[in-house]
Structure formats: C-alpha cells, structure tokens
Amino acid sequence: SQTEETPIIACSKCDALMSTSESTGTDRKTGEPTFTICCNHGQIRLPPINQPPALVVYAPGPYTIQIKGQTHHRIGSVIPQQGRLPEYLQLYIFDTGNEVRNHLNAMGQTSTEGNLDETTLKRRIEMIDENNFLAKIFRWARDHYESVRTEFAIRLLPDKGKGKEYDLPSTSEVAGLIVGDIVVQFQSDTLQQIRDDHPLYMSLQYPLLFPYGEYGFHPEIPLHLETCTSRTRQLLTIRQYYASQIQTRLNQGMTLIKGGRLLHQFAGDAYTAIEEDRLRWARNNQDVLRVELYSNVLDAVSKGDTDAKIIGQKFILPPSFTGGLRYVVEKYHDAMAICREFGNPDLFITMTANT
Numbered sequence: 001s002q003t004e005e006t007p008i009i010a011c012s013k014c015d016a017l018m019s020t021s022e023s024t025g026t027d028r029k030t031g032e033p034t035f036t037i038c039c040n041h042g043q044i045r046l047p048p049i050n051q052p053p054a055l056v057v058y059a060p061g062p063y064t065i066q067i068k069g070q071t072h073h074r075i076g077s078v079i080p081q082q083g084r085l086p087e088y089l090q091l092y093i094f095d096t097g098n099e100v101r102n103h104l105n106a107m108g109q110t111s112t113e114g115n116l117d118e119t120t121l122k123r124r125i126e127m128i129d130e131n132n133f134l135a136k137i138f139r140w141a142r143d144h145y146e147s148v149r150t151e152f153a154i155r156l157l158p159d160k161g162k163g164k165e166y167d168l169p170s171t172s173e174v175a176g177l178i179v180g181d182i183v184v185q186f187q188s189d190t191l192q193q194i195r196d197d198h199p200l201y202m203s204l205q206y207p208l209l210f211p212y213g214e215y216g217f218h219p220e221i222p223l224h225l226e227t228c229t230s231r232t233r234q235l236l237t238i239r240q241y242y243a244s245q246i247q248t249r250l251n252q253g254m255t256l257i258k259g260g261r262l263l264h265q266f267a268g269d270a271y272t273a274i275e276e277d278r279l280r281w282a283r284n285n286q287d288v289l290r291v292e293l294y295s296n297v298l299d300a301v302s303k304g305d306t307d308a309k310i311i312g313q314k315f316i317l318p319p320s321f322t323g324g325l326r327y328v329v330e331k332y333h334d335a336m337a338i339c340r341e342f343g344n345p346d347l348f349i350t351m352t353a354n355t
Contacts, residue, residue, distance in 0.1 A: 007019070008020075015252075018247075024036045038243070046241070201273070205269065209262060217241040279321075282315060
C-alpha cells in the first residue's frame with residue numbers, strides 16, 4: 001500500500017526544514033505552524049552557519065575518516081616529549097617542515113603507499129591555515145618556539161565582554177592555549193581534559209566541520225523571550241543548542257549536515273556532552289536532592305548493603321535522569337499501574353531504528 005508523505009516545510013522562525021507532523025503550535029500573528037525541536041518557537045536564535053571554504057564544497061570522494069569510540073576530549077602539550085613523534089596540536093607547532101609526513105605518521109600511515117593522498121592532505125592543511133583562527137594561533141606558537149626556544153604556554157580565553165555574542169573570535173582575543181579549565185603546557189607526557197561547555201570544545205575536535213574555528217555552546221547564551229514572560233529559565237540549555245544546530249537550513253552552510261560519518265561522531269559527542277551536563281547538575285545539587293536520602297538508604301538496604309562503612313559516598317540521580325535507577329523504577333511502577341487499570345498486555349513489541 002502507498003503511504004501519504006508528510007509535507008516538509010521551513011520553520012517560519014528559524015528556516016529549519018521540518019515535517020508538519022512535528023509542529024507543536026501556531027504563530028499567533030500568522031497562523032503558521034511553529035516547532036519546539038529546532039528553535040523552541042523562536043526562542044533559540046543561533047548565528048547562521050557560514051558557507052564552507054571552496055575545498056570542502058568541491059571535494060567529493062569516499063570516506064577517509066576512521067572513527068574510534070570516545071566520550072571526552074583531551075589535549076596534550078605544545079611540544080612532544082623527546083624521542084616521540086608529534087601528534088594532535090603539536091603537528092601545527094613542532095617540525096612543520098615535515099608537517100604532511102607527520103600528519104600521516106600520526107594517523108598510522110608510515111609509507112607513501114597508504115590510503116591517504118599526500119597532495120589532498122596538504123591542501124586540507126592549507127585550507128585550515130587560511131580560514132581557521134585556531135590554526136593561526138598554533139602557527140603563532142610555532143614561530144615563537146622557533147625564534148625564542150623558551151618554555152611557554154598558550155591560553156584560549158573567550159572574551160567575557162562578548163559572552164552572549166557569536167562573532168568569530170580573533171587572534172587579539174587569545175594568548176596561548178587554555179581551553180576552559182585546561183592549561184596546555186610546553187612539554188608534558190600527560191593529557192588534560194577539555195570541558196564540554198567551553199565555546200571552542202567542538203571546533204578544536206572537528207576542524208573540518210567547523211573550518212573557521214567558530215564559537216559553539218557556552219552556558220551564557222540567552223533565550224529570546226517575550227518581554228512579559230514569567231519563565232524562570234532565561235538561558236539556553238546544551239540540549240536545545242545541539243538540537244537546533246543539527247537542523248537542515250537551505251539558506252545556510254551545511255558543512256555539518258553533510259559531514260557523513262563525521263556527523264555521526266559529532267552527534268555522539270554532543271549527546272555525551274548533554275549527558276555530562278545533566279550528571280554535573282546532579283553532582284552539584286546534591287543538597288537539593290537529599291530530600292530523597294531516606295529512599296537512598298532503603299536502596300542500599302534492599303541490596304544488602306547494611307554496613308554503612310562499605311556503602312561509600314553515593315550521588316543521587318533524580319527520576320528525571322533518563323536511564324538512572326530511579327527513572328527505571330518509576331517507569332516500572334507506571335507500567336504496573338497501567339496493567340492494574342487496563343489489564344495485562346497482549347503483545348510486547350520492541351522497535352529498533354537504524355539511521
């Protein structure tokens with residue numbers, strides 16, 4: 001049988017392509033459908049995505065990116081340890097005369113007969129050098145290292161005066177390399193974690209998806225609310241940000257949407273950043289959640305942990321945290337209540353969606 005296709009329209013607030021079945025309201029002035037997932041009925045206003053550099057637009061070909069599982073990003077020192085090959089940001093600073101070969105070595109290709117073409121890689125490096133402000137900072141560090149040969153650190157400090165703006169950062173706003181909480185030292189054999197709410201978190205990890213080094217999510221992005229609203233939350237959440245960012249808008253650059261497998265990795269990183277944000281809230285608001293302390297003790301007793309010395313420090317996850325113990329127990333009780341009201345189910349159906 002032939003199914004009727006659901007019409008696709010552009011959201012009147014943000015131009016995202018949406019199915020009419022996803023509409024959750026209508027504009028009071030125009031009567032046009034509005035949507036929650038893309039812009040929360042016009043409350044989320046992100047800067048338009050720039051059109052990508054020409055090399056990204058006109059470079060079709062097979063996938064050449066090998067994706068490995070990861071849930072957090074780390075960054076190393078400016079200069080590699082003695083006897084070790086450069087990797088990560090060190091490729092932009094150390095031994096740049098052999099940069100292409102160093103890139104290939106870092107990706108595991110030790111011969112000239114591998115799957116990666118040196119000419120293509122060189123053009124990618126030149127494109128990033130020309131457009132990406134972060135690459136320009138690393139090149140500045142290279143010049144400093146080659147001329148002075150003294151220890152130094154780099155800091156990436158977002159301008160606090162522009163905390164609610166989305167303009168591209170400039171080299172004048174930056175001195176060295178600290179991303180969020182991290183300090184990238186001159187020479188070290190350790191890696192340091194980058195906070196997921198730093199505005200350059202994704203640009204550092206995905207220079208091909210964000211070729212200009214654009215600012216991303218940070219906790220001070222305001223919602224665009226009606227002047228008479230009584231809403232208590234005034235700032236954009238990390239989930240709202242990424243949900244809006246991955247929408248298709250024909251009047252903007254679509255480097256992210258057309259990123260192929262790299263988009264899949266980006267979406268996974270975005271989800272883990274959202275989950276970490278929720279866990280961080282629970283960790284920082286234990287005093288609020290301690291109203292459930294009695295339930296927490298009962299949980300321990302039910303598992304046989306009757307000795308307080310072996311229970312250890314427990315962090316309470318509220319029932320609103322998807323996948324947590326209290327979430328699962330709450331959903332179980334809801335299901336049992338439905339069975340008591342309407343009877344036991346006749347079928348148990350599971351669905352899996354692969355995209």
